[in-house]
Amino acid sequence: MKPGKVAFHTFGCKLNFAESSTIARTLVSDGFTIVDEHEQADLYIIHTCMVTAAAERKCRTAIRHLKRTNPQSQVAVIGCMAELRKEAISAMPEVDFIFDNKTKFDLDLILDHHEHSNTEDLSVFHxxxxxxxxxxxxxxxxxxxxxxxxxxxxxxxxxxxxxxxxxxxxxxxxxxxxxxxxxxxxxxxxxxxxxxxxxxxxxxxxxxxxxxxxxxxxxxxxxxxxxxxxxxxxxxxxxxxxxPHFHIPLQAGCDAVLKRMKRRYNVKIFSSRIEKIISLMPLACTATDVITGFPGETDDEFREGIAYLRSIPVSYMHVFSYSERDLTADSAYPAKIHPSEIHRRSHLLHQLSEEKKLTFYQQNSGTRQEVLFESDNTGGFMHGFTGNYLKVRTLFNPERVNRILQVQLPSPNSDPLFEI
Ligand code: SF4
Missing domain, CATH: 3.30.750.210 (Transcription Regulator spoIIAA)
Structure with a gap:
């Protein structure tokens, strides 16, 4: 393929974003031009994620959509789905190239020669x-x-x-x-x-x-x-x-569920980590992840988990509804939870997270903090984050972009958000 315009469409974790950026710089040094994902390109590179079934669906939809709206362009699928769903992705008529996690860093060379090198394994660090x-x-x-x-x-x-x-x-x-x-x-x-x-x-x-x-x-x-x-x-x-910002994935607030998840700690260890942080940094952000509806999670286990979460000073939670995968050990587990029950539990956890987040913002109200302001102009407003990851909104002012400024935090609004 001759150098032309390339657009990246990246899904998933920050690692994927960091890697897309590095691959893009390699392509630029080979004469390609990187354009925004919404612009017309000669090649669309879809950096896929398969952390959940929903993430996989989104990637497939994007692949189809991009080819339908740009039939003359070529589509390369890279990353996790290219690694584990190679056959299914190859069978998609919209896909021109596939590069898995072993070959994606050689994408520029491979495009030149129209062939896949597969000399590496997944033990190389890129x-x-x-x-x-x-x-x-x-x-x-x-x-x-x-x-x-x-x-x-x-x-x-x-x-x-x-x-x-x-x-x-x-x-x-x-x-x-x-x-x-x-x-x-x-x-x-x-x-x-x-x-x-x-x-x-x-x-x-x-x-x-x-x-x-x-x-x-x-x-x-x-x-x-x-x-x-x-x-x-x-x-x-x-x-x-x-x-002072910690994201510590708990996943379940009940030891029996943690054991079935094959996690390597119990709630006592988790509590000791949060207590240590708060004892040294009382206003630190302590965020966590929780999965709800893991197979076999009984009503009692769910209640135990949510009571535990209520009792510890985590700042907020990212709540994930369990979705079954065909590739993981849990797919063999019996006692699947009905989707409507997963929905109910997820709703209760989201509610608790919102309460905790508001409390965390209220605890920081009146403190003086450094805020790093970002460059996006969203309807005349800009956002910034404190060291402990509180979100601050103010009128857009280009002179504040990429600057760290001292701010006295007012009372938060109910988003929650500090408006200054
Ligand atoms: S620690 Fe567990 S959840 Fe996290 S990446 Fe490893 S296997 Fe996955």
């Missing part, structure tokens, strides 16, 4: 980071996962846990900082597992970033409860650069 957003960059530090949680396809599509070196990460993080981006988000599949099998683990990386990188803000993405050590929490508490 560095990636996103650029294009002036405010924030997602920096991939780790990939893959050695855990085998019963509901998760990620180890199948992304392979075993592996990491970048601290030296490489420091170089890239400093280059991001020097390009003017104010915030770097450390991203991976299981970042708490950084450095597995090597001497230097996540606390060593965080200490090195703290000392050597000039970025004003470094944020951790989601980290497993059993891997969030006291060392990491204490480092964040002492640091000016590491933001």
């Amino acid at each position: 560095p990636a980071h996103s650029l294009g957003d002036r405010t924030r960059s997602f920096l991939k530090i780790q990939d893959g996962c050695d855990y085998h949680c019963a509901y998760c396809t990620i180890p199948l599509v992304r392979g075993n846990s592996r990491s970048d070196t601290i030296d490489n990460i420091l170089k890239t993080a400093e280059a991001i900082a020097r390009s003017g981006v104010q915030e770097t988000v450390l991203t991976g599949v299981n970042i708490g597992d950084f450095g597995r099998g090597k001497e230097d683990r996540l606390p060593d990386l965080l200490q090195a970033l703290e000392t050597a990188v000039t970025s004003p803000r470094i944020r951790l993405s989601s980290i497993e409860p059993d891997l969030l050590t006291d060392d990491i929490i204490s480092l964040v508490a002492r640091s000016e650069k590491l933001m």
